[in-house]
Amino acid sequence: MNFLAIVGRVFLAFVQQVGRFAIFTGRSLGHMVRPPYFPRLIGRQMVEIGYYSLPVVGLTTIFSGMVLALQSHTGFARFSAEGAVATVVVISITRELGPVLAGLMVAGRIGAAMAAEIGTMRVTEQIDALTTLSTNPFKYLVAPRLIAGVTMLPLLVLVGDIIGVFGGYLIGTTKLGFNPAVYIERTVEFLEVIDVVSGLIKAAVFGFVIALMGCYHGYYSRGGAQGVGAATTNAVVSASILILILNYVITELFFAQ
Amino acid sequence: MAPHPDSAPSKISLRGVQKRFGANVVLDGIDLDVTPGESLVVIGGSGSGKSVLLKCILGLLRPDAGSIAIDGEETVGLTGRARDRITAHIGMLFQGAALFDSLPVWENVAFGLIQGRRAGRTEARARAMECLDQVGLLPRVADLYPAELSGGMQKRVGLARAIATRPDIVFFDEPTTGLDPIMADVINDLIVATTKTLGATALSITHDMASATKIGDRIAMLYRGRLIWVGPAKGVFDSDNAHVDQFVHGRADGPITQETEAK
Secondary structure (H helix, E strand, C coil): CCHHHHHHHHHHHHHHHHHHHHHHHHHHHHHHHCCCCCHHHHHHHHHHHHHCCHHHHHHHHHHHHHHHHHHHHHHHHHHCCHHHHHHHHHHHHHHHHHHHHHHHHHHHHHHHHHHHHHHHHHHCCHHHHHHHCCCCHHHHHHHHHHHHHHHHHHHHHHHHHHHHHHHHHHHHHHCCCCCHHHHHHHHHHCCCHHHHHHHHHHHHHHHHHHHHHHHHHHHCCCCHHHHHHHHHHHHHHHHHHHHHHHHHHHHHHHHCC | CCCCCCCCCCCEEEEEEEEEECCEEEEEEEEEEECCCCEEEEECCCCCCHHHHHHHHHCCCCCCEEEEEECCEECCCCCHHHHHHHHCCEEEECCCCCCCCCCCHHHHHHHHHHHHCCCCHHHHHHHHHHHHHHCCCCHHHHHCCHHHCCHHHHHHHHHHHHHCCCCCEEEEECCCCCCCHHHHHHHHHHHHHHHHHHCCEEEEEECCHHHHHHHCCEEEEEECCEEEEEEEHHHHHHCCCHHHHHHHHCCCCCCCCCCCCCC
């Protein structure tokens, strides 16, 4: 086959995908902000994303806080800066580790579940059935998940931040010999509002991305069980990559000098 | 082809409907009229374009060319509330029932009333129970989930959902596929009874000839994207059309060739 034809076909397919994704995102945003809403569905998704993700986010952040305290202590000991451990732990957790780790964990748990559920609905014609019952699938399936993602991930990250800092405190006071009162004082001394707020904004963006990727890949899944499996994988991989890219972009926006 | 002989105003009217996927032409200029209260069955082999035809009429797919009118109103390109206004008069029984797994049976049946027409849950549940009774299901089924039902029961629930909003038009997509012959006949009887009770226009697609002749007033045969024969259901076995004869008698030999890689 002509090489140029292959290149052209690949390029056109890429443009088509980008266009389809842009239209999906635009329609999703439109239905997310415009009433009517489905409070029962939003509530169900909030419980699914917020409440049921707490254990995995809690475990991830507490161990991250513990490791961070240990690593920064051994590292800083080389130039006698062990006193900065508490500050490093709290800033690292609130700015970066809390939102990114929670985002990645929720992407694996919730993004996959959303893609599998909506993908199964697609291949079993349940989405077509919604349309024939005068119910817009974007309004009924996508908007509640996006709203729940955007609102619940910041709350999860806030809880994760507290647990992560507590993990650092545990190691600092029980293993590294810090005085508990001094550790807490050092923790709050250099912490600024922007550190927490930037992390929460990141979380809201990540929540949107996770829900959007789960819904998008599920909505366009094709070909039965194999298609649903591929949609699930794609939802998790694309959400994870986007989280890492957007993490850099948001950090640049907030903290670049 | 195929305007209805008695030229009554059409409930559903298709003119020159075309649909292709890449190089594959699935519908190649379909003309069809269905009159109010009539039951038309479209037959054809697997992959002949029956489902695509139905999805085009329902607005789930957009035809590449042609016109689809329901009650005289052009529906191609309709979106949002204009589409909802048309859809509000339509019921649909899907091939696999397409019940919502996360909802109990009664909410599945009442879905169009609660979400589409903003009916109260108590009122919607009462109507759902009425429809379940109409399709021969006991009240205790109402609180079960679709995964707890047999295939035949799921079809019945799907039928109850299709008629719950008292639609003017009901579509049936392969209503007896996957059912044993007795259950298939039960579903056929229910389709005839419920559409008669509603006074609805019915458009079904199937390749089950027992079903087609039982539920259809007229039958149309789709082959290679075109309607090659339309006539009364009772005349389908004496159509004098070689393609139709081969299909309705289920013969391997004849003008219809299966597209297969096998030698």
